[in-house]
Amino acid sequence: MSAQVLIVDDDEGIRESLEDILRDRGYQVATAANGRDALALLRAAEVKPAVVLLDLMMPVMDGWEVLDALEREALVPRDRVVVITAQRDARLPDGVETIKKPMTAAAVIDAIERRR
Amino acid sequence: MDAPIPHARRAEHVRQLLRVTACLSSAATEVEVATCVLDEGAATLGASSASIWRVEDHRLIVAGARGPDLSARSPGLDVPLEPWVPAADAILRREPIWVESDDDYRARYPRARAIWAAPDAPQAFVCVPLVRGRVPTGVIGFGFTGPRRLDEDERAFVELLAQHCAQGLERARLYDAERVARRRAEDGRERAAFLARASAILAGSLDTRTTLDSVARLAVPRMADWCAIEMITAGRDTEQVVVAHVDPAKAEYARELRRRYPPDRTHGVHEVIRTGTPQLVSDFTDEMLVAAARGDEERIRLGRELALRSWMIVPIRTRDQILGAITFVGAESGRRYGPEDLEMAEQLGDRAGLAVASARLFEAERRARELLSHLQAATASFAGARTLEDVGQLAVELAMTVVGADRVLVWRLDEEHSALELIAARGASGAWLEAARRVALDQPWVPVQVARSGEPFFSEPGYVGAEGIVAGSALPLSVHGRRLGVIGLGFEQPRTFAADERAFLRSIADQCAQAIERVQAYDEAVRAIRVRDDFLSIAGHELRTPLTALHLQLGSALALARAEGATPRLAERTGKALAQAERLARLVDELLDVSRIAQGRLTLDVDELDAGELVAETVARMEDELRRAGSVPRVEISHPRGRWDKMRLDQVITNLLSNAVKYGGGQPIEISVLDRGDRAAIVVADHGIGIDRAAQARIFERFERAVSSRHYGGLGLGLWITRQIVLAHGGTISVTSEAGHGARFEVELPKAGPVGAP
Numbered sequence: 001m002s003a004q005v006l007i008v009d010d011d012e013g014i015r016e017s018l019e020d021i022l023r024d025r026g027y028q029v030a031t032a033a034n035g036r037d038a039l040a041l042l043r044a045a046e047v048k049p050a051v052v053l054l055d056l057m058m059p060v061m062d063g064w065e066v067l068d069a070l071e072r073e074a075l076v077p078r079d080r081v082v083v084i085t086a087q088r089d090a091r092l093p094d095g096v097e098t099i100k101k102p103m104t105a106a107a108v109i110d111a112i113e114r115r116r
Numbered sequence: 117m118d119a120p121i122p123h124a125r126r127a128e129h130v131r132q133l134l135r136v137t138a139c140l141s142s143a144a145t146e147v148e149v150a151t152c153v154l155d156e157g158a159a160t161l162g163a164s165s166a167s168i169w170r171v172e173d174h175r176l177i178v179a180g181a182r183g184p185d186l187s188a189r190s191p192g193l194d195v196p197l198e199p200w201v202p203a204a205d206a207i208l209r210r211e212p213i214w215v216e217s218d219d220d221y222r223a224r225y226p227r228a229r230a231i232w233a234a235p236d237a238p239q240a241f242v243c244v245p246l247v248r249g250r251v252p253t254g255v256i257g258f259g260f261t262g263p264r265r266l267d268e269d270e271r272a273f274v275e276l277l278a279q280h281c282a283q284g285l286e287r288a289r290l291y292d293a294e295r296v297a298r299r300r301a302e303d304g305r306e307r308a309a310f311l312a313r314a315s316a317i318l319a320g321s322l323d324t325r326t327t328l329d330s331v332a333r334l335a336v337p338r339m340a341d342w343c344a345i346e347m348i349t350a351g352r353d354t355e356q357v358v359v360a361h362v363d364p365a366k367a368e369y370a371r372e373l374r375r376r377y378p379p380d381r382t383h384g385v386h387e388v389i390r391t392g393t394p395q396l397v398s399d400f401t402d403e404m405l406v407a408a409a410r411g412d413e414e415r416i417r418l419g420r421e422l423a424l425r426s427w428m429i430v431p432i433r434t435r436d437q438i439l440g441a442i443t444f445v446g447a448e449s450g451r452r453y454g455p456e457d458l459e460m461a462e463q464l465g466d467r468a469g470l471a472v473a474s475a476r477l478f479e480a481e482r483r484a485r486e487l488l489s490h491l492q493a494a495t496a497s498f499a500g501a502r503t504l505e506d507v508g509q510l511a512v513e514l515a516m517t518v519v520g521a522d523r524v525l526v527w528r529l530d531e532e533h534s535a536l537e538l539i540a541a542r543g544a545s546g547a548w549l550e551a552a553r554r555v556a557l558d559q560p561w562v563p564v565q566v567a568r569s570g571e572p573f574f575s576e577p578g579y580v581g582a583e584g585i586v587a588g589s590a591l592p593l594s595v596h597g598r599r600l601g602v603i604g605l606g607f608e609q610p611r612t613f614a615a616d617e618r619a620f621l622r623s624i625a626d627q628c629a630q631a632i633e634r635v636q637a638y639d640e641a642v643r644a645i646r647v648r649d650d651f652l653s654i655a656g657h658e659l660r661t662p663l664t665a666l667h668l669q670l671g672s673a674l675a676l677a678r679a680e681g682a683t684p685r686l687a688e689r690t691g692k693a694l695a696q697a698e699r700l701a702r703l704v705d706e707l708l709d710v711s712r713i714a715q716g717r718l719t720l721d722v723d724e725l726d727a728g729e730l731v732a733e734t735v736a737r738m739e740d741e742l743r744r745a746g747s748v749p750r751v752e753i754s755h756p757r758g759r760w761d762k763m764r765l766d767q768v769i770t771n772l773l774s775n776a777v778k779y780g781g782g783q784p785i786e787i788s789v790l791d792r793g794d795r796a797a798i799v800v801a802d803h804g805i806g807i808d809r810a811a812q813a814r815i816f817e818r819f820e821r822a823v824s825s826r827h828y829g830g831l832g833l834g835l836w837i838t839r840q841i842v843l844a845h846g847g848t849i850s851v852t853s854e855a856g857h858g859a860r861f862e863v864e865l866p867k868a869g870p871v872g873a874p
Binding site: 011013014016017018020021024086101102103104105106 | 657662663665668
């Protein structure tokens with residue numbers, strides 16, 4: 001079975017584009033528009049992603065809170081989360097990889113490939 | 117017929133006359149003359165009384181007398197020059213009167229006899245007129261207690277004696293007149309010398325205080341034991357400005373007296389100042405002191421301490437104005453002032469007035485110069501003020517230091533023109549200040565009236581403002597009729613506003629108003645720029661997200677087109693679409709950079725880098741672009757290492773290369789990286805259209821370009837952003853170029869990285 005990727009981003013265009021690219025590459029993709037939806041999916045064990053692509057600035061629940069919850073609830077290990085953000089100096093826990101927006105497809109795929 | 121006069125008696129008469137002559141020859145005064153004549157005459161004639169009378173103003177006045185007669189008992193007695201008075205009758209008749217007995221007296225002068233009846237009044241007498249030229253000037257008389265008839269010889273003697281007497285008196289009068297004239301001349305010379313010296317000294321002092329000190333020093337001790345000068349101050353008040361005393365310790369008593377008992381509004385100094393009429397008190401007695409003190413023991417004590425004996429008060433005046441008064445006091449020295457002293461004092465007062473007027477004129481001129489220099493400084497200060505508060509504070513500062521205001525408030529008219537808003541204040545506090553912070557324009561208050569009318573206000577003497585303010589001014593702040601606010605000044609001491617001060621204050625108000633307008637316009641511009649930058653930032657972020665999605669989609673479409681062997685044209689077109697999306701993304705990034713830099717949010721992410729490597733990478737990435745433009749890159753690279761932001765430095769190199777491609781006219785482009793010790797240099801030179809000298813200064817500004825935007829696209833932000841990045845690194849960027857001969861851009865960066873970077 002192919003690896004699953006959870007995309008958490010409030011922008012539909014970004015979610016769709018990443019989803020298209022990853023599906024083309026044969027990944028299973030789940031998406032969430034904010035942190036709360038993402039955590040709901042993970043807690044319900046509906047998805048068991050190999051990699052979480054996480055936006056930071058989102059309504060309802062932002063990326064930092066998601067990182068905290070993942071850690072606290074041991075839902076996804078820290079090294080399986082890739083933060084995608086437009087912020088240049090976001091403070092993040094050690095060991096969380098960051099890709100800066102605007103990102104290229106190649107950078108995202110590379111980050112996922114390294115975690116398989 | 118009279119009995120013949122014995123020879124012996126005649127000889128005696130001649131001897132007597134010789135004695136009188138001898139005596140008179142050394143008699144210099146009227147008294148000495150009278151003494152000779154009366155003593156010798158009375159002795160010779162055996163008269164019981166003798167007197168000399170002087171004609172003065174249709175009366176006879178006793179000039180000298182002997183014996184028990186009324187004239188002797190009452191020196192200075194005068195009687196009317198009328199025929200019923202025997203002595204007067206002799207003068208009117210111009211011939212001697214011989215009254216030989218009481219009966220004779222009663223018969224000829226009944227009225228005189230009745231008035232002057234006394235037990236020892238003479239019963240017989242003789243009155244002989246004293247004549248100078250043909251004018252009777254007096255009369256000499258001898259009285260006898262019993263009846264007496266003078267024989268011819270005796271009569272001749274008396275008449276001769278009268279002639280001698282008249283001559284003696286005339287000589288004494290001339291002598292006296294001469295002596296008085298001489299003394300007058302001497303006094304006059306001395307006074308003239310004194311006044312000349314006073315004029316010279318006073319002319320030399322150019323400030324009022326020094327002038328008045330000089331006046332007092334001149335007066336003491338030459339004219340007075342002490343001297344006080346009272347000057348009119350602002351309004352209707354006066355102030356004692358100088359006290360000089362022969363004994364400095366006593367000057368304090370004088371000041372104390374003035375402090376405790378300020379001069380009466382209607383008397384003394386004030387009266388002189390009001391009327392301009394000098395006052396003279398020749399003899400001030402202890403009784404007068406006690407009366408003036410009205411039972412105040414302390415006042416009596418102080419007054420006695422000062423030992424006042426005599427004084428005079430004269431005005432200090434110019435031709436058209438009274439400025440004050442000088443009091444001259446005679447005390448310890450026992451001097452008593454007379455009319456001549458007063459005249460001298462008045463002259464000194466006039467000279468003092470002239471000197472004070474000149475000093476004031478000089479001071480006014482100096483003050484005008486001072487105001488002018490303050491005004492010049494103010495212009496510069498106002499030009500430098502950036503905020504309304506700065507402008508307000510400056511106006512406050514000026515009003516306080518230059519015109520000595522105790523309270524200054526500066527209001528701005530609010531945007532709705534409905535109230536005054538305080539922008540700066542000093543010298544006000546508490547509830548009053550709180551109330552002044554915002555003042556509605558319908559309140560009946562001076563600053564409000566000035567704001568409404570646009571007419572300046574300057575208080576008149578007697579003004580009473582709030583919180584101990586007794587003089588004030590309010591000036592409109594307006595520019596070309598646009599009302600902007602008001603400045604209000606309050607003073608705790610009464611004062612008036614001289615013309616030059618009014619002009620100064622109005623000028624300050626005008627400058628303040630201009631500064632307020634400028635600052636408000638500046639604030640508005642800053643606000644507009646901020647709104648624009650905020651908009652750019654929001655718009656940029658909003659555009660970038662879909663652009664990122666678009667870029668991802670086109671990227672994946674391109675990959676699909678290539679992988680699945682679709683028509684080559686689809687891959688080509690997709691590739692072109694992707695390139696356009698990338699271009700659009702760069703433009704959006706430029707806008708975002710502009711707003712970021714304008715808002716001071718350009719943060720650098722510094723790492724250790726190799727500049728040569730970075731330039732090589734960028735050139736490689738832009739190879740397609742360079743080739744398309746036909747510009748062959750000639751790269752000469754060394755490898756300086758430093759602490760820089762990789763992405764931002766990449767942006768700098770990319771921008772410079774893009775410009776070189778854009779304006780390089782397809783000519784080769786030289787790119788070099790140089791190691792210059794603690795600095796690294798990146799140089800990009802093309803051989804294209806170049807930049808003319810005038811444009812070189814502008815190209816690093818926002819939205820500027822050296823060429824028309826019709827021929828060359830772009831936002832005109834590239835070089836501005838480039839320069840901002842270089843500056844943020846602590847580096848420099850420069851251009852050397854000539855129109856038509858290409859351009860050479862050089863960036864130099866410190867290897868240590870930006871100042872303050874970790």
